[in-house]
Amino acid sequence: MARDNIYLEEEFPTPIKQLWLTFSRTPVVMLAFICYLFLFVMAIIGQFITPHDALEIGDKLLFPPAWSDEGDVEHLLGTDSLGRDMLSRLLHGASLTFGLSFVIVIISMFIGIIIGSFSAITRGVKSSVSTHFLDVILSIPSLLLAIIVIAILGPGLDNILWAIILVTIPQFVHVTRDAIKEEQRKGYVLIPILDGASELRVLITSIYPNIIDKIIIQMTLSQSAAILDIAALGFLGLGAPIPMPEWGAMLADSLDLFYIAPWTTYLPGLTILFTVVVTNLVGEGLRHSLKLQKAN
């Protein structure tokens, strides 16, 4: 049979690369991915490129966005009840709501993988206790758990960080544990074991590279949940302290003025919606391409 490839070696792309190849084929998902990267960049540099200081109190109160008749181009998205520029606040908020969710997901991923691997390679009572304990935490509503942590630590941005990390960890433990259990049944894992590799070595060199795609998918799904949790806690007044431009807190701030200045409410809401939709689309795209890969 004629071969396209004149070299003898066949190249097998790594699971991550395979995932990327199928992932980048869907236009909608790629668009979402570009938006996701944009949000990521904004979370890092957003607070340095704001046209005004996000906390600066101006004298132009409740200016509507620039496209309405009374608007002012200087404040592209209008101002809030204290004359603070909405665009600047939204940009600054990207680092709080979106950036924080990223930090949360990274930390809980590491802790979750460690606990999940432990739970997967142990057997008997230890494994059973860790699974059931996990079930308990998983079945407590996430907001309730976060509220309890906040009751212990007190409200504040760094405390809700810990609260949401605690809520997110069990999801990662679950995914890691199930993925490792699934891989352990496959044949290729047996070979290093027969070679005499220790359980830890098998885990690191053989299993982790093959489950990393599942963990990345879980990361995006957890992140969208984390964004909603941060915003919800901010909305309830338990998260970011008053002047901070966290999107949920901004929304709660603007409630009294909803009728006079609707843009102060719908802009943060739309931003949260946009962010979560983008994150979910990326996650869905990844999940879909993983499914396609399995089918092939």
Next chain:
Amino acid sequence: MLYFTLRRLYLLSFTLLMLSIVSFSLSYLFPGDIIVNLSGITNPTLEQRIELNALYKMDDSVFHQYFAYIKQVVNGNLGISMFNNAPIVDEMNTYLPATIELCVTALFIATIFGVTLGFIAAIFHNKWIDKIILAFAMIGYSIPAFWLALILIVIFSILLSWFPSSGQINLLFDVKEVTSFIFIDIWFSDIDDKWLAFQDALRHIFLPAITVAVTPMTIFIRLSRTSMLNVLDSNYIKAARAKGLSNVKIIYHHGIRNALVQIIRQMGMHFAHLVSVVMIAEVVFDWQGIGSWLINSIFQRDYTAIQGGLIAMATFTFLINIFADILYVTLNPIERYKRHGA
């Protein structure tokens, strides 16, 4: 079947044990005096303190304290609220029914619409109607509940004034609280215009229920779509088609029933998520339920209330979970022997 039920109940007791340990340790973790956190009496006199110390065995080891605490909880003594000195159990009796009512209504709406839309999407797989439903599901899944609640209030109560934006029933109706389930109370009350009161309560529950229903509804859409697609792909559907049955008959007789079984199982799993949304919706719509009560107690530093709320809400979620599990296994005997300790 009996064996399976017993197993689940055994697991429930284990879960409750864990929960009780967590809630007991909270009185150590919360700021302030342990005995104050346990009993809720903020400034106990010396006699009260001695009495409480004896009741909760504070002079013994932690194990004795734990068992003393469990004894109190089992006897229905969760302490008194630090905010208004009412017993926590009484408070919960007034607030929990409202929450359950909201949850059940929302779950009902979510199931009816979610499952129907999901089936429609699956039947028209890869057609434009499927894509519209999927896009709707994606947005509904991502929309922040509190923002959705505000938008619904603006559209339906301020602009159109169709539905009231807060409360459970118009105060003009003098409905006596017996069970705290508003609909049952109306049923048993002796007011003249029961039907009007019922309509009013229905209008009050509409917006919060829609808000809460959207997230689980989108989950159900996707679940029912996937399970219907799986069913339609299976061999017995091909056999039915080969027999010459019409599409409607296939879907009605073979599709829907087999797809529904999968959904019941997932319903229990997503219940915890629903409760989170309920808590937010209760705050926005000023619904006198346990969620808004809990969030208020954080601001009032009412630690006994938080503790009690945790026990009540978590137990409620566990019970629903187990109920869904048992229901699932009853309907689907194949699963009965598969899931032992997996």
